[in-house]
Amino acid sequence: MAELHGWLVYKQKDAEVNRGFIMMLTEAAAAINLSLQLIYEEDLSIGISGGLAAIQHPIYDSRNLDFVLMRTINQLLTKQFEAAGIRCFNSSSVASLCNDKAQSYQYVSRLGIEMLDSWFITSRTFNPEKIPFCRFPMVLKQSDGRGGKEVYLVHSTEEIEEILMQYPHKQFVLQQFAEQPGKDLRVFVLGGEIIGAVMRTSATSFKANYTLGGKVAPYVLFPEEAEIVHRISAPLKADFIGIDFLLNSSGQLVFNEIEDVVGCRSLYSTTDVDAAALYMGHIKKTLKKG
Template sequence: MRKLRMCESGKGLLIYKKTDAERNQGFIQMLLEEARLQDISLQLVFEEDLSFGVTGNKLSLTHPISDVGDISFAIMRTINPLLSKQLEQLKITCFNPAYVSEICNDKAVTYQYIAGLGIPMLDTYFVSNETFDGDDLALTFPMVLKQSDGRGGKEVYLVHSVEEILDKLHELPNKRFVLQEFADNPGKDIRVFVLGNEVIGAVLRESTTSFKANYTLGGTVRPYLLNESELELVGRIFSSLKADFIGIDFLLNKQGDLLFNEIEDVVGCRSLYSTSDVNAAALYMDYIKKSIECR
């Protein structure tokens, strides 16, 4: 657990995009209430209302209403590594850190990182409109084409031909993608919720209508109990990454073994709350409080 030196008057920001905050009012209220119960000063602000840059040769951070001059930490529920870096350089500790945001919100970078740990995954290639060569494919159709900066399964496409790949690349010429072999068990995956160095829950997500099992896209969900070897595999990831609160997603091969899929930096908790009595908000605020070492 990372330690943050903070005096009793220290304050924290809970940072969301406005549109994301509208969809996550329940979890926001849980976090704010748990902060109050644990005597943590926490204020919700929207990313769009924060101005940051360099003023008078010094890094700056301002908000039109709130005084952000004495902020000690920020709970980042938005994806903006540049903002996270700015906060960290202003001595504001971010949960999760900027480097976690940089790794986990780019699928190609995530796969590079996880491959370095020797974690099993599907064969994957990094492609773009400029680099893709349809005459030299190492995979067989169907394949899965994923936008590198996509989230929640919304920028993931099942492709059956070179023409389909080219159409999507030409449609989004400035985006980078990963091209991946099709999973043995489509429409099924496992999400593992990790807080610091502890697994706090896992769920099995399934869909009978799509190869994407995301709960927010209509998939069903039920609790999943990780066995010892699966826990060891997950542990190799979180012990290396050293994030604060993430979701790690796995696919399954024909034998039922885990294959790494992706990491959610701003992890949603609906599936965890719907299948267990785990209070993720309370655990997260307790984790943050224990990470704060008063002078």
């Protein structure tokens, strides 16, 4: 019988395209005597019952849970598990910061790390006359977007306004264009330790995401680059995150964003690092300490 019991929570549509990683995680869990059950977010009902946080699933009982591995972005759900006394990987505080680009920039701005000038705007607050660096082209991205799918290269004020009007209730980041577009570095950090890094490049787009067709290659960090990564990750105390950097004209790192539900395809395709096994090992070690 497994020592500890956990749920692996995905949106159903995301689980369909991540079957390989799900299998790796469940097999890695079983290998160290952990039980890990795939749960679809859509099957969960949450609320307050008898004054306590309640989580209902049509089949499985949340009262037997020791941990939850969150592979979906749902702040309320993560907080519900935590309110019920269940440890989440990552925590709601980490997820909140990482899944909001504006909050991430606010956080990193206090660390003395190079960043692109950025402005936080909505359809209601956008005023180009009040943005000192409004030089085109620029990058416009939704604060809560991920995977490069809500990122736009804009060439005029009219383009910005048109996109903003399509999403009147969304927060956006308007940002300077990178000095080396179509190239970025992703660093994987697990339990505060760097477990790998990949350089992503695209010859056809300013976005280098692997899932959008970018090419990837393994990358070995220089000591000064690793130090920048640790300055970002250490105060967060995150379980597993990806930190993305752009490059300036001199090839130095420029902070871009932090991924909470970090994808591992690029790491598996370029290295021998078994992120699933390392992650489950970290979870067991953390729970044993607690």
